[in-house]
Amino acid sequence: MAVFAGKSCTEIPDAVPSDAGIAGAGVLLSSTITASVALLISGSLIFQDVTASRSSSSPSQSRKNPSVIRRKLLNGYSDQQILVGIGLQSVGLVTANRIVPYHFFLIWMMALLSMATHNAALLTLVHDFKRDWVLRWMRQLLMLANLALSCVYGVYILQSKIKDLPDTLPIACVWTWEPEPDADTAPRGLGGLDVVGTIVAMAGNVVIFGLATWYLQSRRQKYFRAVQVGGLVLMSGIAVGAMTRAYLLSQAFGKPDVKLSDEGEKTWSFGQLLGMLMLVLPVISVIEIMRGEVSVAPPVPDDGDDREPLVVQEMVAGGKV
Numbered sequence: 001m002a003v004f005a006g007k008s009c010t011e012i013p014d015a016v017p018s019d020a021g022i023a024g025a026g027v028l029l030s031s032t033i034t035a036s037v038a039l040l041i042s043g044s045l046i047f048q049d050v051t052a053s054r055s056s057s058s059p060s061q062s063r064k065n066p067s068v069i070r071r072k073l074l075n076g077y078s079d080q081q082i083l084v085g086i087g088l089q090s091v092g093l094v095t096a097n098r099i100v101p102y103h104f105f106l107i108w109m110m111a112l113l114s115m116a117t118h119n120a121a122l123l124t125l126v127h128d129f130k131r132d133w134v135l136r137w138m139r140q141l142l143m144l145a146n147l148a149l150s151c152v153y154g155v156y157i158l159q160s161k162i163k164d165l166p167d168t169l170p171i172a173c174v175w176t177w178e179p180e181p182d183a184d185t186a187p188r189g190l191g192g193l194d195v196v197g198t199i200v201a202m203a204g205n206v207v208i209f210g211l212a213t214w215y216l217q218s219r220r221q222k223y224f225r226a227v228q229v230g231g232l233v234l235m236s237g238i239a240v241g242a243m244t245r246a247y248l249l250s251q252a253f254g255k256p257d258v259k260l261s262d263e264g265e266k267t268w269s270f271g272q273l274l275g276m277l278m279l280v281l282p283v284i285s286v287i288e289i290m291r292g293e294v295s296v297a298p299p300v301p302d303d304g305d306d307r308e309p310l311v312v313q314e315m316v317a318g319g320k321v
Helices: 025-054 068-094 101-129 133-163 171-175 193-217 224-249 270-290
Strands: none
Touching (some): 025 068, 025 101, 025 224, 025 270, 068 270, 101 133, 101 193, 101 224, 133 171, 133 193, 193 224
16 A cells, blocks of 8 residues: 555545645746747748848848847747756656646647647757757757656656546556445546646657757758748747646636636745746846846847857957957
8 A cells, every 4th residue: 555745645635735836826927938939939030031031122131230238038938848847747747646637638738838838949949959069959858858858747647547547646546546346436547638738748858858859959941931930820839728728727717627726826826926037037137138137149040050159269369369
């Protein structure tokens, strides 16, 4: 008999405490605002590039407005989102002996949101990422780690659906839980809608990872603009779907599928307010760039050499700057 968090997996509590650090109103809102801003920036940059390439102006004229500020912001959001996805899922797995399937699923949805936001930024800034092979492969490894964690989450959730794990038991109990022989409900097997949806989500993550890898590593890409536009629409759809599901399931904005013993997820705690305040940080970067305090390499045009390094050292008066 397995024991988790001081309780047996056979002792089913009537209710579980809320967790504002996972499903609080501030946590969900800060994730949504960050993802929305990043997706809007990605869309504006792709739209600008598409209209510039179709205009009658010369390539040199279309490069006069390189959108350095937006690209700098988007690059920061891209790094943030891939790390947030890995961090969220890692913490969730570490605390799997404490959190229930309700909170575990919300973490997965927020990780899917981070993945979609990062991939949208990848579609926009792919030429910038290709300019340094170290940064490119580091990003590739982070994407692989995020995929591996997402698949592990999918397996946990799939197993909980197949076994009909009680909603108030920790998700880690899924490996030892066996319903009583006289239980009213029997395991649903592989025919339930939730089970099919989980399998489709896992398969979609693998396919998207493969396409993102090809997009990041390929030197010569056909139908570049169509891939950008289509990929952005797909990533936006995934982001909207993931957050809509999270909002409808959360205590703060919707109706949880588990009985919670309190309403702590509706309360604005210090941690949730801090997450909202952190949204102001990108504004500081914008001001620094506009004031010339931070120098940013201009983007490489689509027909340019993406092997050009991000940082170019120049010789000035016999020294390097």
